[in-house]
Amino acid sequence: MMRSLFSGVSGLRTHQLRMDVIADNIANVNTVGFKRSTVTFKDVFYQTLRGGSAGGTGTGGTNPQQIGLGVTLNSIDVVHTQGAAASTGNGTDLMIQGDGFFRVSANPEDSNTPVYYTRAGAFHFDNNGDLVTADGLYVIGYDANVDTTTGKVTPGTNEKKINVPATSQSYSIDKTGVVRYVDSNGATQVAGVITISKFNNPAGLEKLGQNLYMKTSSAGTENTGTPEDSSKGLANTSIIPSALEMSNVDLAQEFTDMIITERGFQANARTITVSDQMLQELVNLKR
Template identity: 50%
Template sequence: MLRSMYAGISGMKNFQTKLDVIGNNIANVNTSGYKKATVSFQDLMSQTTTGAQGATDTRGGINASQVGLGSKLGAISNIHTQGFQQTTNNPLDLAIEGDGMFVVEEADGATYYTRSGNFYLDDNGDVVNANGLYLQGLQGNITIPANAQSFSIQTDGTVNYIDGTGTTQVAGQIGLASFSNPAGLQKDGSNLYLDSPNAGLVPGLVTPEADGAASIVSGSLEMSNVDLAEEFTEMITAQRAFQANTRIITTSDEILQELVNLKR
């Protein structure tokens, strides 16, 4: 079979994956805290028909002649740029202005990370996310007593509430997780990420606004960083590239048909 046919097949598979990633980005354009993904390709090995030769006293050097054998998927990378903030005026809707992630835990200690800051109070007064995971502060779970008249969250993560006597009390201080390579985090669904060996988790929680750390904005949500114009442009490019690879296959098929017809 012709090498061009297999090269076209590899290109079709790769651009189908690219369209899958673009479709997921568009589907999550309004998902709070979502970080878009991008796809990069790499060429496959090349078949060498003529090796390279160095220059001699009587003749100059000759470059190698190689025929590529298609492409392969290089990487699917998550882009952790800041999304725009949507004002909700809900004091438990939190956005991170800068780098870092909220830390949420299950009761058994399983730890997750998220940029989606839509939190709630459960019946025990604990601050939890939509899946019931506990928001972690510098001293553990953050609990607001049932007799609290009101509460507020400061930009440094401090959670204040007014008790039944009208006195201001501190329920805790929200901590943030810091990563040297947030793109290395593993998506776990439900706006959650898992740590990975390549994420570079900084030990311990970071205090917001301390030593240049990110600040917390109460009453706002960080939305997706997906740019629809960019995604539609990439979609058109991927569609045309997919079509071009199908043309390679049909052209190769026509050449094979001509070869078969030689037998007649």
């Protein structure tokens, strides 16, 4: 069979994969905290018909003669650029400005419970007053030490749930992640400080669905702290309350990529068609 048939098939497969990624990006154009993905290709390998040789006395050098055998998937990369801010007016909706991820868990006080990461800050207080995600995972915070003289809040090191009692009169969340509430006696209390994790390679995180990521070895070192904590590399990271980060999908870019992908698919399909016609001519040599 002709090599072009197999090259054409590999081209169809890879363009189908790229189209799948583009379709997922477009489907999540309005998903809170979603990060778009991109696809790159690479050539597979080559059949060498003749190797290269160096020039000698009376003869010049020759270049190798090789025929490529198609294309395959090189990478699917997640692009972690900042999404647009959407004001919601809901005090428990939080947006991260800068790098980093919210940390959530089924049990923040148990170190053996897996920790997940998300950019989607659509949180709410449940019936117990705990700050949770839409799927019921607890937002992980640190305990806090309050200077009674200055009122300055210093994050502790113990991880905990962020709890605001149902009897409280009001609550507030500032840009440094400090959650305060006014108790039934009118005194201001600190419920905790929201934690943020930053990775050397956020594209190395594994997507789990439900706006969650899981840490992998390729994500690199995890630095966990609170917003604006310079010692953890979070000096330029802050929280915007009453806002959500929208998807970073650019529809103009996605539709352009869709057109390019469609034409690439058509061209590879045409390669298969023409190769089939050449084989048909070969078969028809003997009638």
